[in-house]
Amino acid sequence: MNKQIWVFFIAFAFLFVTCQVARQSNIPRTTDESVKSIPAFTENPSPRHLTPEQSLKTFKLPKGYHLELVASEPMIHEPVAIAWDGNARMYVAELNTYMQDVEGTNEHAPTSRVMLLEDTDKDGRMDKSSVFIDKMLLPRMILCVGHELLVNETDTYDIFSYKDTNGDGVADVKRGVYTPGKKAPGNLEHQRSGLDWNVDNWIYQTVDPVRFRYANGILKPDSIPSGSGGQWGITHDNYGRLFYSSAGGEVPALGFQINPVYGRMEIDDQYQDDFNAVWPIIKTPDVEGGLKRLRPDTTLNHFTASCGQVVFRGDRLPGDLAGDLLISEPVGRLIRRAKVINNNGKITLQNAYQKEEFIASTDMNFRVVNMYTGPDGCLYLVDMNRGIIQEGNWTGPNSYLRPQIKRLGLDKNIQHGRIYRLVYDGINPGPAPRLLDEPSGNLVGYLGHPNGWWRDNAQKELVLRNDKSVVPDLKEIAEGKQNKRLKTTSPLARLHALYTLDGLGELDRGIIVNSLKDPDMQVRKAAVILSEGFLKQNDEQLIEQLAVLKNDPSVDVRMQLVLSLSYSKIPKAKTLAKELVRASDGNDMLARAQRSIDKNEDVKKFGQRLGRMDETDRNLVLNGAVIYKSLCSTCHGIDGKGLVSKTAPPLQGSKRLGRGTDASVRILLHGLSGSIDGQTYPTEMPAMGDNDDQWIASVLSYVKYEFGQASPVRPDDVRKIREQTAGRSKAWTLEELSVKQ
Template identity: 55%
Template structure:
């Protein structure tokens, strides 16, 4: 069946040519003491792309160029390039079109494909690649196929244009999971990034994915990795998550989540969590507690869209820095990532100011990425409301501010910028990787821009082309090849299932510590299968001079049932009692194993139906509630800050009257709890069915240090009927008086 083409090229191309596209080098206004003078009375009015550019401040030498804007794109949330440099943009066209989020789940969202046809760095051609979607949240390119996941669904489909008209006409279900996700759209997974280890990772969910024989397969992680909107990786495959709900700008980056979650309280300090807008920020969910005296946001609250810069068209000192978007503060943080004996810490590049900040109230940076040209790309959703309807309900602090400023009226727009630097020209090489042979792709495994390296590896692995194995082996063993080129060649061999023991044994003795570490990681499957020859060859590495190598060895041996692996692990741990990361990781893992053993023993004492409730509640808790309450129920406290939500472990509030818990989950909770005020509210989960609510409550009452009766779906149904019509959150005082 023919489909109507939906081109915007002519009009949009001409309109983009009229843009100045450069930010004038404006200096942030400061007082006599050097402090930033904040715009305390910003206008909420819509600004054209040219006008908005003038409000965005970046350091001297940097500037932004406009790449795309409305009407070419609308409500953009995610972006990814294919091997030929075409940019796919996911649009949540139904997101918060009014203060109540009316019609959000209508299947009218789309994914656009943008192209720069004349090489000037600006998109001049746009087509609706896929339409009729429900809030598309995850996109990833394979070869000429695009993977897509929609809100409320666990399926992953691939889309392909088979006739060259730019519109997808082939749709295939490549990962099937019929379970419907009923969580709030802010609490569902995001990411699906292709990592160095040939796995695709997501936030929230305790799974990772891989491509095999034309399908996507999943494997379980020991626990959910946490995070919320956004996920990124660095040149060596380290993952960085963010949690907007938990108000944690970065987390789960000490080790790969395949080994469990690990966060250290001092991986950054309180100063890192303070943000420095140049604009009054009244529209914050946390209310007055999240504002300074000058009315600016005082703390990360909407951390999202992070990326590690891996390009080659910005100054060298930017390479490997972490950029984190804060759309409520209208800013982007640039953080320096430091590795000290295997422990990763983050620090703001600037003192009490941000790398990028705007005075435009509708500037909403929600995503960043390194592009094929080696520049950093910034996706601006450009809208008034940036909070889901669950937090803009009647009576909320946020709703009042939105309506006062008429922020609900700015919808349906969006911009994409690229960050460039004076004196450094973006790489104008037009990617044609989809048209290259595998042999031609091998050379790009050593490219200076991580985008090219990653895509070359991905394409070779997807093709399964083993004709390049000899060339890859030679590349791995050649010490004169770049370090990152050898690492990518190593993982490409791994992805082709062609990494043999001869190569591994040689690389374990390499002079480069990062090569040794990567070799241990890439050979993990053989270790888990009990390859005693390989395990024996790793014994010298328990005393490796690099803490990173020793840490990776401890992680890789962790799940092996080999007797030799167990002996090595004990010796390694005994020799590293002074290494915080290695010892803390092992203690965390052991505590998880102990908790599971206890849960298993308790399960034997429960009826089968009750245990099913608890098991379902465990999954929901770890994917949703753990973001704020902690995986162990003891709360989230990273960076020396107070917890964002009360602890649930060993809590009389949890093991007490179950009706209070039912009311809280149905309608939410706000205000002080036991005399303590938290920065966020407990959102209502009443949109979920009675079984869902009963499961979560039954889990927290029978795990994480608690022991009490389970809650049945019928109990939830009764309370739901009794409180029918309630449209606001409960307070602790209301709950107490309601029972008297």
């Protein structure tokens, strides 16, 4: 008997282990995970400021990885963004007035700056600095274009170019490149970030619904109808796919299914189940929002400040890191590593580790707000290294956060800052480039470089120079021919050659048609995108050539075809798009792409709020607008603010128009009498119940949309309340309605 029990337990244990292995086998694993130990947990971390040398001892990383100090105070203070020019000189944007105390005193004083740093002895550490631009108002976006630096400051949409003409490291020429002259509203955390020159030569930013092309020294805007989304941070992968994040929405990654110019596509299962959970290695009591964001051990339980993301595209770290998405969580003092998985056209994200993070620190002032692939092929982290990481709107006297900050003394840790470089044992960082000094022919050779930074910047510099002498070389590369300037015609080299030709205005129809047959699906997809200029001209022959791709083995290519065909108004294009969706063999990504395009068209026609509504709700609002403006406005005013004669109460801001439907439906069905919000009116609101449910729902949908910022009312909602109140014959009073609510 005992022997049988023993055999049973052995069999059970073996089965348990087998099941565990099978259950976990579908999760992509990283090659270094087997040597990544369980992190130590620091229960009572010290809030005191650490020197750079002390901070370097606080990091938990996978075996073989190390952080090196590139720059720190006093060379830099409060860094938030960096940009390299083509010769690897580093520009650093500083927010020197950001939350210098818990009140945010003098936050908008124009005393911030952009620093210029150089590594003259090539040891990886900056040893020369100058104040490139001084007396700025919180510079937030920077981008190098040739020998100039584009900068946007907080509270303005304007972007200016700065240039140093005498070589002293200080900008002496300033000119406007995009100057709408409007003040940018809102909290500084909710204004734009980015200026990311993407593979497609468009420059993207967050928040505002616009992207740019840089031509003839000017940024030319192009609208993104459905909005760009995101908050602080934007990045792209090797093929131009964009990744946004939203700290305010507590969404660590979004906008990565399709380019925002085609609309929005977010999918419920685009993350692994517990992707939003984070795993700090110290207590994190200074969390905006309080206890609901904390585990019992006082660690942050999910992303609440995701920002500064980057898709690593370098060549001087282990190969399995390339293409991974890294997301900073400065409240948790950690950096997430996400595997980006393409599952038949749908992109999904998974944490590379189980209940652990790629980088975590016990330094309470470790606050990474941006990350980049560097010209040396390594990863760079921009650490503000400060105590407070929330803006003053969230540290008020009655907030959960303020007492935590004061108790720990975090408000005293200011005017520091670190830039780190991530390196790996046995892999030396790459050489520094001199792209600005090299002839255009040499730059063509870098379009196939293994480091994405070199490919992007060689392409950017070629486009900026507008040097047409390289066009024959670019065409050879795009066509997959051997070229004297490029050792190999890799798919990435062909892709960059296509986009460089486009940026130079030298991309002809024949090259596109040839690239539609390329063996690499990413090149075929790029060719479809680049066909859009011809599709806008209603090129019927090109549509026939694109139709060859309707059976393409790649879902990504067919989905892009659906998106790009929307640029043509020819019936043949719409027919082809419908055929693609019908033949999608159960894969709903093509149908999703078509819905995104349809919604995008609605936004163009009706504006963002109405355009994003379902057609049924939108029609209710539009029909209700006609009724309201012809009938109801005579008493409530066209703007819902009432009339000077005070005939009827204002609807703007009315409590009865917020969430929920009961009160507003009851009022319209049976009327309203008595004092309203402390004011009496000469007449009572008459009953409108003689009108049908569709009419009532339409009027209420409009006034809720226009004056209450609330969801529409459906006819079925009206029907149910009409049945519930069928015996009522007199008007409601607010006292009665308050009981019903």
